[in-house]
Amino acid sequence: MKLWAILKVALRALSRNKMRSLLTMLGIVIGVGAVITMVSIGQGAQNLVEEQIQSMGTNILQVWAGSRRFGGIQMGAGTSGTLTEEDILAIERESSVVQAVTPIIRSQGQMVFGNQNWFTQIQGVNDKYLKIRAWPIQDGEFFTEGDIQAAARVVVLGKTVADNLFPGIDPVGQILRVRDLPFRVVGVLSSKGQSMMGQDQDDITLMPYTTVQKKVRGRANLSIENAMLSTVSPAASYVAEKQISEILRQRHRIRQGEPDDFTVRNLSDIAETAQQTTTIMTLLLGSIAAISLLVGGIGIMNIMLVSVTERTREIGIRMAVGARSGQIRLQFLTESLVLSLIGGLIGVLLGAGLAIVISRFFSWPTLVSSLSVLVSFAFAAAVGIFFGYYPAHKAASLDPIEALRYE
Amino acid sequence: MAEATQQERRRTEQHDSGLGLVSPDQSDVIRLEQVHRIYRSGDVEVHALRGVSLAIGRGEFVAIMGPSGSGKTTLMNMIGCLDRPTRGHYFLEGMDVSQFSGNELADVRNRKIGFVFQAMNLLPRTSSLENVELPLLYAGASPREQLRRAREALASVGLSDKERSVPSQLSGGQQQRVAIARALVNRPSIFIADEPTGNLDSRSSLEVMEIFQRLNREQKLTLVLVTHEADIASHATRIVTVRDGRIRQDAPVASPRSARETLDQMPPASDEAAEEAL
Structure with a gap:
């Protein structure tokens, strides 16, 4: 079973339940969006301080x-x-x-x-x-x-x-x-x-x-x-x-x-202290936002568990027609990964948009760095895999006979 | 009638005397040797199969009958490679699948076995075509090949015009025909039907049986049909009766009923009329 086939199956399964997929995604969207916004606020402040220090002359x-x-x-x-x-x-x-x-x-x-x-x-x-x-x-x-x-x-x-x-x-x-x-x-x-x-x-x-x-x-x-x-x-x-x-x-x-x-x-000592302070602020904001990403991940696990229970029969059918348990696991894992990646993508756009809005209307400098985008996107993917694994494993270890008889 | 019963008894005895001594025969598609299946739930042991030996040759149409709790479903799961014997051996086309791992069994189910279940086990909100493509997906066929063979299979059950329909848009009989197409699509060695007519009206049941008989006759497909309806079983060429985890009776059907003929005799009108005709 090739990658495209797994992806196709996962996408179809998700599109069969659009409302639920969207709600699940929302957790990740908010999580990633919050991380991006918070970190960009922190980094904006850091940047400002760094500029000031630079004008003071760190060298x-x-x-x-x-x-x-x-x-x-x-x-x-x-x-x-x-x-x-x-x-x-x-x-x-x-x-x-x-x-x-x-x-x-x-x-x-x-x-x-x-x-x-x-x-x-x-x-x-x-x-x-x-x-x-x-x-x-x-x-x-x-x-x-x-x-x-x-x-x-x-x-x-x-x-x-x-x-x-x-x-x-x-x-x-x-x-x-x-x-x-x-x-x-x-x-x-x-x-x-x-x-x-x-x-x-x-x-x-x-x-x-x-x-x-x-x-x-x-x-x-x-x-x-x-x-x-x-x-x-x-x-x-x-x-x-x-x-x-x-x-x-x-x-x-x-x-x-x-x-x-x-x-x-x-003077570097002063600069370092100031930089450390803003770095701590960025980390603090980022980690608070990361908690919401974590909650989003738990949301994914929750929904995927419900989904596995609800689709027990489907799993039974797939197993009866020859799906290996590894393929079932991969299918569900792909579903949660796709959810979290799409959610992550929307979250990045939302977060960046929010950062721009904040800098424009509250005149607070924000900086959306490619690093924070990459990290939060990767983090979203990791959340998808981590929290998707248990439900996927549960699906894969179902007994086909019981799964087929499940009402 | 008495003669037939005698014949059956003789056959059963033959089997009993040959227990454990039968050697794997290449001509048999299915060969069970002293198969036991014990379920454990807590301290309670349920002996679902108590030493079943059964050989089914290529091209046979076997009906397995028995009351609920007789072990016929366990037997079907065993034959369908969904389950493994606790004791004993199961040779499928000469391979001892009782020793196979879960993944190997999945591959055997994919390539050798076609299932049709009582409940319409189609994926909901999924088109007929995609439902039929499912086994091909796990067989690793190319998308083009999947489409071609799924279309072919749907055509063979007369549902070419329902390719895009989802199960909820189909009648029970049509859904069961989609399930048959799905079971056929990977050209299995054996075809297992678990109460395929349980949820259908008489006409749809007959239509399903007609397809089975045609497949059996034209493609020499080996069919195993699990049912508790005697008139449905009488379409098979051989009836195996299971009770208390053992085979009680195993007899060929002297003259199997032809679903085609019954259908032809039925007035094409309403279902009520069709039931009266039976």
Whole structure:
């Protein structure tokens, strides 16, 4: 008996009882539909979080100089002055996975333009900063290596600063004042929005780090408390962490067993936590939906058992005309498989449709991934086989004589 | 009448004396040797067959008779390979099927045996053609072959015009003819009918018997008919009577009734008139 013949028999049996077949299918339709919808909601959220993290830069590491001690009082990260420009150059040169490094010299100050003023964070960085943070410039341009060497008084404004200082005016080319010194605005950054921690990332002013060191801080403090670097990929950040540690320990001549005089911070940790959270959410939603799929499967078993009892005579006839018990089993198994596969197919369409509706009308991002479609479809098939097996086995192990006499 | 009874008795005795000693004979299609069948339900043992030996040759038309509980149905199930003897042997065309596995028995039923049952054992909501195709499906015939042979079989019972009808659209007699076509479609060696006329009126019964006699005469088909109606049994060429799990009588019918002739004598009109004619 060939496959087509079994399929034909199963399809005919199902079409002979359309209403029941449809109701049985409904369980699987709802189950698969729920899995697809729930997982797509979860994955949509996951995707959103991932995008946010990506904008934060998952391949970004920060190196902080160690803490300085003042008679037992720890002054906090970055205060020891152990991190130098040479260290940064060495990291860029020697590490195989580091893409670019910039020192970050932090300061803050009141920006003044005409009768407008705005207090903001100042970061002194080098020309690689935008590349590291994957942050495009919106207007004008970024400062150059020449500006850095010359410690030129140029600034690049974050969107928030530009909007507050220059309402209705193009800031590029304008001169603003910081600590009574004139600075020329060379560019405005595109908006990056809030950080994961709720900070406005656009409330910032960038300057060449040399300018901050020499002109903003007001004293020639050439130490660097903090450096930011990007690796070739988010996955490489752990390797980078190790390499940086080795390079700095060697350069700072720290002996084995002695503690580091610097700290390497890895943003991937935050990213991972956030990703884990959303993955857990997806799993949770998916598993709740999977329960409904399971219930659908039990529905199939229920109906198939009723069907086997009701069709005892048919089974007897088939056996009398020469059906082997294996063929009977296969027939009933095929019936439940066909039910669950068709149900699964409808469920996938329903679930995907629902996900689209949700994203459109509730503005919740959803993502119907091919993986979730495949998995839930395969799961539906497995449910069909698993819950179809017992009724099919029951049908196959009927005694033909009793089956024929069954009323 | 007395003479016939004597003859029967002699035949039975012959069989009894030959118990267990009969060797498989190729000319016999069916050969049962000391077949016992014991059913167990809990602690109760039911001895349905108590040592039945029976040989049926090719082309015979045997009626098995007996009251209910006599074991005739068990005997029929045995001959039809639906059941296996608890003890004893059953040779079907020389094969000892009493040793066969469930799957082997299914194959034997498929290829060697055609069944017709009392209750209209057709698949409901399934066309006549598909019902007749059923044994071919399990024989692994190609769809084209299935269709051709099913059409042929339906034609041979005079139902070519009912191919698409489902059982509920057919009369009892027509349904039984579809069942006969289904039994014939795989060209079986033996044809087993279990009370095939039990649910039919006289005319339909006669029509069924007419088909049986024609098949027996023209195709030399071996027929085993289980019935408790004496006038139906009298269409056979030999009557075996079973009682208490044993064969009580086994006698040839001197001049079997011809269903054709009875049908010809019947007025073609209503069923009442047909019954009066009998």
